[in-house]
Amino acid sequence: xxxxxxxxxxxxxxxxxxxxxxxLLGDFGARVIKVExxxxxxxxxxxxxxxxxVSLYSKVTNRNKESIVLDLHQEADRMTLRSLLTHADxxxxxxxxxxxxxxxxxxxxxxxxxxxxVMLQVSxxxxxxxxxxxxxxxxxxxxxxxxxxxxxxxxxxxxxxxxPVADGMGAVFGALGVMLALxxxxxxxxxxxxxxxxxxxxxxxxEHLVIGYEELGMVPERQGSxxxxxxxxxxxxxxxxxxxxxxxxxxxxxxxVAKMVDHLDWIEDPRFHSNAERITxxxxxxxxxxxxxxxxxxxxxxxxxxxxxxxxxxxxxMADVCQxxxxxxxxxxxxxxxxxxxxxxAMQGVIPRLTRTPGRVDHPGPALGAHxxxxxxxxxxxxxxxxxxxxxx
Numbered sequence: 001x002x003x004x005x006x007x008x009x010x011x012x013x014x015x016x017x018x019x020x021x022x023x024l025l026g027d028f029g030a031r032v033i034k035v036e037x038x039x040x041x042x043x044x045x046x047x048x049x050x051x052x053x054v055s056l057y058s059k060v061t062n063r064n065k066e067s068i069v070l071d072l073h074q075e076a077d078r079m080t081l082r083s084l085l086t087h088a089d090x091x092x093x094x095x096x097x098x099x100x101x102x103x104x105x106x107x108x109x110x111x112x113x114x115x116x117x118v119m120l121q122v123s124x125x126x127x128x129x130x131x132x133x134x135x136x137x138x139x140x141x142x143x144x145x146x147x148x149x150x151x152x153x154x155x156x157x158x159x160x161x162x163x164p165v166a167d168g169m170g171a172v173f174g175a176l177g178v179m180l181a182l183x184x185x186x187x188x189x190x191x192x193x194x195x196x197x198x199x200x201x202x203x204x205x206x207e208h209l210v211i212g213y214e215e216l217g218m219v220p221e222r223q224g225s226x227x228x229x230x231x232x233x234x235x236x237x238x239x240x241x242x243x244x245x246x247x248x249x250x251x252x253x254x255x256x257v258a259k260m261v262d263h264l265d266w267i268e269d270p271r272f273h274s275n276a277e278r279i280t281x282x283x284x285x286x287x288x289x290x291x292x293x294x295x296x297x298x299x300x301x302x303x304x305x306x307x308x309x310x311x312x313x314x315x316x317x318m319a320d321v322c323q324x325x326x327x328x329x330x331x332x333x334x335x336x337x338x339x340x341x342x343x344x345x346a347m348q349g350v351i352p353r354l355t356r357t358p359g360r361v362d363h364p365g366p367a368l369g370a371h372x373x374x375x376x377x378x379x380x381x382x383x384x385x386x387x388x389x390x391x392x393x
Contacts (some may be wrong), residue, residue, distance in 0.1 A: 002029020003357045007182065009036065009090040011065070012072065012081065014042045016138065016164065017198060018122040019061050020171030025090070025178060027350045027359040028066035033088075033375060034062060035081060038069040041368040051341060059338060060347045061082055062365030068376065075113035077104055080380070087379050090178055094122040098133045107193040110365030115118040116179040117191040120174050126197035141198035146209065153224040169201035230275060231282040232257070234314060242298040246289065246305075254278065255308060256353035260308045261292045262335045322346075338364040 004025055012023040013213075014037040019034070019042065026032040047057045048300050068078040072095075085091055089299050091110065093100065100106040101119070107119045107127075121127055124136015125144075139160055152159030177194035185191060203210070208229070212218040220228065227233035232254075233247045248254050251274075266272050269280045272372040278285060293301050300312070300359075305312045314320070322333060335344040350359030 005029035007089045010088040011092040013094040016167035017170035021174035022092045024175040025083040032065040034065045060365035066371035067366045092120045107153040120181040127195040138166035141166035145199040145202035152222045173201040232285045236293040238298040245313045255307045
């Protein structure tokens with residue numbers, strides 16, 4: 001029995017943030033019906049990596065979902081969608097606000113017909129404001145919220161992160177918003193709109209940057225791998241060309257590092273008595289640590305760090321991640337049989353891990369439209385309107 005087994009989600013969203021948000025709900029039992037464009041489907045199906053021209057990306061993001069095809073540009077198919085929403089608890093979409101209003105699928109229109117419906121609307125810039133109808137994707141959101149500007153090295157252009165974090169963060173905040181709205185609905189018996197611009201989660205997670213500018217006029221610049229508020233804190237290369245990250249975030253940890261690199265004098269040196277003072281003298285500290293690590297192999301560095309009980313991490317490749325004994329022991333990577341490719345596929349397990357009501361992955365993302373006939377028959381011909389189950393308390 002999953003936490004959300006009584007919840008039905010209808011998803012009419014493309015690419016990553018919206019589909020990932022509904023996928024997170026699906027991991028914990030929600031029934032997710034994914035609406036896709038006939039013949040083309042979610043553009044995520046065109047994203048690598050591929051196996052026999054099948055997107056493995058889509059297999060993960062759209063796992064546990066059922067796929068039906070509807071062309072929402074057509075009035076008849078929009079009416080079919082509205083019929084599906086009669087049975088739904090949640091509607092997830094990322095069409096532009098103007099398109100939703102033109103189709104009468106905006107929250108203001110749907111609320112009149114489905115007062116208990118929770119709607120997650122993911123967009124580039126939000127459902128209100130001067131930019132509401134501008135298109136937007138994760139990389140645009142990251143740049144707009146200020147993350148791209150501070151990513152990279154001082155002598156280089158602004159740099160994208162290695163993964164579109166606005167999509168991932170948007171999915172997590174979107175799923176959180178849906179859960180909060182469903183929880184509140186148990187008391188009020190009313191649904192509500194979860195209005196989520198892609199840039200907003202990025203802005204929210206950069207807590208000290210907004211207050212630093214608004215109160216002190218600080219505008220952070222690119223600093224490479226340096227953590228501007230903690231020292232020493234950087235990425236260092238070993239003699240065998242591996243990379244180690246060493247975030248020395250506390251006084252106790254700093255003293256352990258001083259002992260490890262044979263600089264007990266640092267502990268009494270007034271220049272290093274606090275984190276603020278260490279930031280001022282960062283170059284001296286980090287250059288000494290860098291030389292100490294660069295003179296040793298990763299295994300020797302790891303042994304010394306562990307022996308001194310210092311928090312550190314190896315900068316892993318994906319090959320390292322997938323072979324790591326901790327990840328394997330915790331079964332963070334699972335294998336799920338895929339009917340389309342006729343073999344098990346490896347993918348991330350369910351996060352977070354609940355001890356009493358864990359989530360599950362029943363199947364990878366389905367083939368385009370694989371469930372159209374069955375879903376339409378079930379919901380449009382046989383199923384009564386929902387309103388008495390646990391999800392509608």
